[in-house]
Amino acid sequence: MTTPATTQVGGPLDQGPPAEPRIGSRNRTGDKIFSGTATAAGITILVTLAGIAAFLLYEGFPALVAAPEDVPGGEGFWPYVQPLLFGTVLAAVIALIIAAPLSIGIALFISHYAPRKIAAPLGYLVDLLAAVPSVVYGLWGIFFLAPQLVPVFQWLENTLGFLPFFEGPTSATGRTMLTAGIVLAVMILPIMSGVNREVFLQTPRLQEEAALALGATRSEMIRMTVLPFARSGMVSGAMLGLGRALGETLAVALVLSPAAVISFNLIGSTNSSTIAANIALNFPESSGLAVNTLIATGLVLFTLTFVVNFIARAVVARRKDFSGANA
Template sequence: MTILDNSPPGDTDASSIDEPVGKAGDKIFFGLSFGAAALILVTLAAVAIFLFLEGLPIFTSDTAELDGDGSFVSYVGPLVFGTIYISVIALVLATPVAIAVALYVSHYAPRKLAQSLGSFIDLLAAIPSVVYGLWGITVLAPVMARSVFPWLRENLGFIPLFGSDVPIAQSGRSTLTVGVVLAVMILPIITAISREVFIQTPRLHEEASIALGATRWEMIRQAVIPYGRSGVISGAMLGLGRALGETMAVAIILSPAKGYFWDVLTAQNSNSIAANIALQFPESSGLEVNRLIATGLVLFVITFGVNAIARRIANAGFSGADG
């Protein structure tokens, strides 16, 4: 920066020195990169417009041919509930573990190991969701149905989450199993972002705390966690955004029913929007397709809102910490 500022004025504008070659090339290159950036705007506008156009018929045409009472709100309501319910369960399960893992990698693991441990966690994020789905229904669901569900129903049955008249799902294909699988899937995101902010904790804060005689845990509580709080929250929100849009694991594992269901142990579960689309789309035609696209638009709006909140928290936190 300073070098540039001190140099003669002509130097900053390199293209003026060799006009014949530089100008044309520069123009083309600028055009390409500006065009690409503009295309981002166009693409996102297109996403909103096309989803809106293809979803619109559900409100304008005759819905008598559709199942149910034909009202879109009564169709999408349980799906919105299911989407948010499953994602919140995943978030509640994943966040504490993710924070602990992030702290372990950033402040406990040996320095030399930290890097490889980090990429080990990233590997969890790289496993395709269809594989998680197959694993969830084949390995996890039977285990949950055998050892976890009966215990929860017996000991915590007084909580509406675990107790109702409906018997527990023998197959294990219930909201709780899906929540656990989604928790595993979003954990790497929350861990990665938390780890990043934990590592950025100013060294002087940490040393000051240690110098006052704090143990490692006290140092983390005094210096690291206050510094990283906004980062952790925004990481959790991004994880929530991912869980909301997760399709295949839910579509494979969950045994869905129509309606609102609080009990997480039964075979009657509210489906999520994304899984519902994946299950219904291949066999849909006509207005049914439009209805599914409209639910997709609803999902888009929900995730957009969650991600926007996450960004706002992250930006507010970081600028405050930098100052």
């Protein structure tokens, strides 16, 4: 925080702080130092983000311009990253498809269905699980979930095998893309339902009462007031979840048995890896250009999450007019 404590763009000047007394100009100095420090802290965020992009680009650049045969896999950077990108998006999308409706249900249960007395402890329980380390989820995925899922996968192959997702043959270990997606879904559930719960609870009481007074049932009241009011909050919750699923590393690295393929088969034993898992698995043993390549894939992941966040932001902003923030 070394930025000089002088005037900053958009600093205190625009706000029209309450008029300072003429006497006691030392307060003025105090204000300047304090607001300067605060502004500097804000700018740290800008600098950090710019730094992340810059350093990743700097260290990843050699891989982008290297001769194809020098890059791991021997075909150049883009053929190397493509299956990883595919796997990343696939796993995250599976997770989001599973987690989005569930998280809304969980949040509604806590905010509007559970008796008041147990709602708070239940919310606390879900909060608590948001902090479970990913490596723990990974171990749980391998030891508990994967074996449990094998018969389900078998059943899926037998009944829905005509779909490319379930064509099999079923993995004997259960360590498949679908398992990874489910583990990811479980991991992002707490954070998504936490966000949803918060926004559901913020629905103005008056709105809810207006709906009830019109003769709405509980579910109708929720659809008329809670869900529309929470729409942008739910989008940002899903955004957080998707971002976490895209970048989640260890759980996927532990659960998946990866191969460099692009496959929609969710229950087979050959799966695409994800960018993050691939970095975690290979980075500690890499050197030279391999390190640059992994950093470059990290840059791709960073760009991807950046874009996702940005789109979600745009969605949130688009409906501001009807957002009810002024209610």
